[in-house]
Amino acid sequence: MPISRFYKLYLSPNRKHVKVLKNLLGFVPGNLSLYRLAFRHKSVAQNIKKGVKNSNERLEFLGDAVLGSVVAEVLFKLYPYEDEGFLTELRSKIVSRNNLNQLGRKLGFDKLIEFDTKIMNTGRQGSLLGDAFEALIGAVYLDKGYDFTRNFLVNHIIKSHIDIHTLEQTETNFKSKLIEWCQRHSKDISFDVIENQEGESAKLFTVQASVDGEIMGSGKEFSKKNAEKLAAEKACAALGI
Amino acid sequence: MPISRFYKLYLSPNRKHVKVLKNLLGFVPGNLSLYRLAFRHKSVAQNIKKGVKNSNERLEFLGDAVLGSVVAEVLFKLYPYEDEGFLTELRSKIVSRNNLNQLGRKLGFDKLIEFDTKIMNTGRQGSLLGDAFEALIGAVYLDKGYDFTRNFLVNHIIKSHIDIHTLEQTETNFKSKLIEWCQRHSKDISFDVIENQEGESAKLFTVQASVDGEIMGSGKEFSKKNAEKLAAEKACAALGI
Known part of the structure; x- marks a missing residue:
């Protein structure tokens, strides 16, 4: 064992701290x-x-x-x-x-x-x-x-x-991620269907995800659930979550 | 000069390509x-x-x-x-x-x-x-x-x-960045003032930045210009620009 390592582990005034770190990291910190x-x-x-x-x-x-x-x-x-x-x-x-x-x-x-x-x-x-x-x-x-x-x-x-x-x-669940983040930061979160559009064969939903009343992301999909998912994903990106 | 380097630069069938890369990179690629x-x-x-x-x-x-x-x-x-x-x-x-x-x-x-x-x-x-x-x-x-x-x-x-x-x-100009990106990708971009709110002493503007009709970011500020800037910044983040 090199002297500096021996000193750090057994003699230095910081030896307790060094040992904790060695146990955690598996090496003696410099x-x-x-x-x-x-x-x-x-x-x-x-x-x-x-x-x-x-x-x-x-x-x-x-x-x-x-x-x-x-x-x-x-x-x-x-x-x-x-x-x-x-x-x-x-x-x-x-x-x-x-x-x-x-x-x-x-x-x-x-x-x-x-x-x-x-x-x-x-x-x-x-x-x-x-x-x-x-x-x-x-x-x-x-x-x-x-x-x-x-x-x-x-x-x-x-x-x-x-x-x-x-x-x-694991599929990332952006909606839970966003809700969780808002709870942690004491912010209001709402998902609002702002448009129901009749497509050629199916209905299109536009959903906005708003945080403290401010629109952070919106999604347009053929199901409300997927539109929410997309809105949440965009809001997560905009908020850097 | 080691033989492999000499071979690469002067003898190998790829020597032309090696020389171009050496000029570009400053080293001989492996x-x-x-x-x-x-x-x-x-x-x-x-x-x-x-x-x-x-x-x-x-x-x-x-x-x-x-x-x-x-x-x-x-x-x-x-x-x-x-x-x-x-x-x-x-x-x-x-x-x-x-x-x-x-x-x-x-x-x-x-x-x-x-x-x-x-x-x-x-x-x-x-x-x-x-x-x-x-x-x-x-x-x-x-x-x-x-x-x-x-x-x-x-x-x-x-x-x-x-x-x-x-x-x-340099201050990043998110509005130009967003407009430039939309032009390059042939997408419509619009900035819409969706709310004029009277604050205690000044007017608050809410601006939405929409790309191809979809809201990508919104900003609320005391000047229209700053609200646009914020909306553009959020849209850039949401679009990963």
Whole structure:
């Protein structure tokens, strides 16, 4: 064992924290402060410079991109005969907030994240775990580089915790996704049939999905259900859900 | 010079193609077939297996992700005191179809891409150059790995061809972007003021942006112009422009 690793694990004042991270990650972190930052939610961040807070949001931006790239390669190689539409959809299921939140919970992030407990009552804690997961990927990337991060993600996360083939079968339910998001953010959601049009052989429905009274998406289909689905999908895209 | 490189450049039957690529990329490509694929538009693709075409679309999916990750890191390091909102917006300007199309043009991709000339008259050639650029990044990544691709992008592309600081100043004009997209895809676009609401001290306007009669976004603001802008921005998001 190299001396620096020995020092970190057994002698340093941070050894407890290093051991927790080693158990979580399967490797001894290099730059500890990056990992601390990854688990610091904006609700407890301090201003470190005019307008700049030491929260995990910048790391989340970086980690989101690295994760997207690694998952893209995994799917590209796993499904050599599927087109880019299939790959895009499956990737968005894997990196969805919902899936990453579950992953963060499984990995025990709730015990690691520093956050202001007050936000737990406001409904704004929604993506705390998933955001921290992405920030952690950003930290691993800055600490260890791309190839290490890719191997960590593939061998330690994807193989053990993500069931790609099950996700492949799951159809994304945009309507539930939108309703869930509105509940979490205390917003009103309504689906309104604004037009019934007689087509040549069937009836066409136009449905608008409105959030807090503002139209976020609309869909025109031969069934009310499908028109709602399309409206919800567009609203999800417009809201970046 | 290693023998394989010498062979590729001076003896192989593909030496002309290798030289073109070397001039373009600044390095001798390893797996030539990947680079050929990167420049093959779907309009000339053949079915290589049931439902699978040998076009550049899968490589584009991969390259888009790798490019997003490299640009994220570049911006993360270039702007240590900007928040993730700033980084996200600037990245989306850099990797916008418009910007990547210009880049493809500058790099002379129009002479390299194989495509069916018939599509030039249908308005569907819009993102041919930008798509091929992303596919090329996918090819470089599979051929040479992440670190090589990152260095290639930073030293050969970003430093010479992308003026990040100018893009930082440019405000994205979503209205022009939407109108341009509609023209290219032969779709009707309309901005309709659907509500004039008297606020406490000023008038509120609600504007809907509709594409081919379908509402794609709406905005409520104190000026008609700003309401249009917001509606256009949402429509761009909903249409994935």
